[in-house]
Amino acid sequence: MEGLLKKYGQGNAKHMQTKLNDLTGPLLSEYFQLEQQLKDMVDSDSNCQAAFATQQSTVQAEVLELIDENSTASVATRRGQLEIMADEFPQQVLETLLDYLDLETEVDPTVNQAQVRKWTSVLAPENSASANGTCFPLFEILCRLFFIQQPDQLVSFVRMAQTISDRMVGSYTFMRKKKECQFYERALASIGNPELSTNVDSAAVTMATLIINSGLPHCHVRSLQTLLRYELWDPAVKVVAQLADQSDLHLELYVILLVALLKENAFPQYCSQVMQLTPHRMSITTVLDLLQRHYKRPAMNTEEWCQIFCTDEDRLNIGALRPHLIRMLSGREEPTTETLSSTSL
Numbered sequence: 086m087e088g089l090l091k092k093y094g095q096g097n098a099k100h101m102q103t104k105l106n107d108l109t110g111p112l113l114s115e116y117f118q119l120e121q122q123l124k125d126m127v128d129s130d131s132n133c134q135a136a137f138a139t140q141q142s143t144v145q146a147e148v149l150e151l152i153d154e155n156s157t158a159s160v161a162t163r164r165g166q167l168e169i170m171a172d173e174f175p176q177q178v179l180e181t182l183l184d185y186l187d188l189e190t191e192v193d194p195t196v197n198q199a200q201v202r203k204w205t206s207v208l209a210p211e212n213s214a215s216a217n218g219t220c221f222p223l224f225e226i227l228c229r230l231f232f233i234q235q236p237d238q239l240v241s242f243v244r245m246a247q248t249i250s251d252r253m254v255g256s257y258t259f260m261r262k263k264k265e266c267q268f269y270e271r272a273l274a275s276i277g278n279p280e281l282s283t284n285v286d287s288a289a290v291t292m293a294t295l296i297i298n299s300g301l302p303h304c305h306v307r308s309l310q311t312l313l314r315y316e317l318w319d320p321a322v323k324v325v326a327q328l329a330d331q332s333d334l335h336l337e338l339y340v341i342l343l344v345a346l347l348k349e350n351a352f353p354q355y356c357s358q359v360m361q362l363t364p365h366r367m368s369i370t371t372v373l374d375l376l377q378r379h380y381k382r383p384a385m386n387t388e389e390w391c392q393i394f395c396t397d398e399d400r401l402n403i404g405a406l407r408p409h410l411i412r413m414l415s416g417r418e419e420p421t422t423e424t425l426s427s428t429s430l
Contacts, residue, residue, distance in 0.1 A: 087157075099186055100224075101246070102284065118161075120164055122161045122162060138322055143201045144170065144174050144177040144178065144181065145177065145180075145181045145184075146187075147170065148167065148170065148177075148178055148181040148182065149181065151163045151170075152167070152182075152185065152223065154206070154221065160221055161221065163221065163224075164221070164226075166184055167226065168226070171226060171229070171230055173232050175230055175234050176234050178230060179227070179230040179231070179234050179235070182223060182226075182227055182230070186203070186204075186207065186223075188242070188245065189363075203295065204249050204253060205220075205253065206220045206221050206222065206223075206315045206365065207221075207222065207223040207227075208222070208224050208246055209222045209224075210222060210271070211224075211225050224246060224268075224271060224272075224275075225271065225272075225274075225275035226275075227242065228242070228243070228271075228272040228275045228276060229275050229276055229277075231280070232276040232277070232282055232288060232291065233281055233282050233283060234282075234283060236279075236282050236283075236284055236287040236288040236290075236291045237284070237287045237290075237291065239272065239276075239291050239295070240294050240295065240298075243268050243269055243272045243295070243298075243303060246268055247268050250268070266298070266299055266300040269295050269298040269299040269300070270299040270300075270301065273292070273295045273296060273299050273301075276292065276295075279292060284317065286315060286317060288348050288407070289312065289314075289315040290317060290320050291312060292311055293308040293309075293311045293312050293320065293324070294308070296308040296311060297324075298349060305324070305328060305334060305338060306337065306338065306341065307323055308324060309324050309338055309341055309342065310324070310341065311345055312324065313341070313342070313345040316349060316351070318346065318351050318354070319344075319353060321342055322355055322358050322359065322362075323341065324338065325338045325339055325342050325362055326358075326362055329362045330365070333363055333366055335364055336364045336366065336367065337363060337366055339359075339363065339367070340375070342359065343359060343372075343375055343379075344375060344379050346359065347375065347376065347379035347381070347409070348379050350380075350381050352380065356406065356409075357409070360406070360409035361409070363409075364414070369410060369413045376406075
């Protein structure tokens, strides 16, 4: 092990060009770097550990010390300590970082040099942290903290970061759009499952929004599936309503939504909204086939048989489907502007 440490534990070490070294060299180097980071955190001063037993003021002071560009400790060590503090005191660390970035006030269109230097470091990718401590990326940490503590604010933070980045750098429209997608993709890669959040439903909606705005392959399908996984029917219907343009994607999303609602016995409550979004190319026989195959019909007692022609929010009855089936047979009309606007995100 000592031999491997001498050979791969130094970043500038040169090795013989072989297939084995090409495969194992980077992995061993990264392993020893992680070992060194752990040793640095253990051997460093006890300020981080002491902060765990203190009040919020001490936590704030420790966080500000860790992100100070004049700190003599390595960025890797300080980032490790900040991650530990974020796990122990997520709300206090988040509030401290927000105050440090002055995010409670409206962004000034003319970003001064101090803000440029601060945000250039904050928005830098995690792997760009420099050894001399001048670059301390915070974007991913802030995204994780927002996702855990205030998931409904995460998308707004990503948009603000993009706005500040555009004002600092300035770029053509197509380059700005590409960078915007990269910010959403970075935010998405930095968060975990919604179960980690203090508000699971809000976190799931936030994750779905990040997926759509990331521009990743099949982003709309993945976003819809995320909402359906957590049985967030209203946002799921809105996603399909926003893309009800008779395209192939519209058809794919509609079938996914319809089948999920039928399987979870949630279709009766959304029958009217969903049927209005039915793609024109979808025949009535296809719709009826999906209803028959996937709808879980609840047990009915004798007294309820007389109500099969009436609408009921808890049951799928002929009365609820009749106007939509008649419309499909007689020729559909385009969804009205009022219908689509009422279901927009």
